[in-house]
Amino acid sequence: MSFMTTRRTAIAALSATLLLGLTSAGTAASASSDGVRQGVGHGAGPGETYKRTELYFGGNRPDGSEITPAEFELFLDKEVTPAFPDGLTWLEGHGQWMGGKEDSYVLIILYPFHDRDANGELEEIREDYKAQFEQQSVLRADSTDRVSF
Secondary structure (H helix, E strand, O other): OOHHHHHHHHHHHHHHHHHHHHHHHHHHHEEOOOEEEEEEEOOOOEEEEEEEEEEEEEEEEOOOEEEHHHHHHHHHHHOOOOOOOOOOOEEEEEEEEOEEEEEEEEEEEEEEEEOOOHHHHHHHHHHHHHHHHOOOOOOOEEEEEEEEE
């Protein structure tokens, strides 16, 4: 198995693990001076420094019609996967925005800290979603994590 195939498999496995709710361990983490989350009393731990970006997509159009899971998956297949072929996680969620409740989609992408193309790709994904589904905004939250495969 090649290094890239192994790395892609590992990233996909990590993404699947995030689906299982293991990210709740982050509540016991504290920020170090360089912004890398570290377990309390455990030092830096194993792994490499990765960036983590979460994108929050609204699940309704302005007219109130639903953006279905099938429509969102098609968007992922056409717009997101080509930019991040190594793996990602997406979740269906429920949220509130500007006083209204709506279903939503959360996309979690982990990528190497020094990936210079990722920021542009993520911004393009946000703009494409806003245009395609008539959204005011796509929330973006960035953090830095230690990742071990």
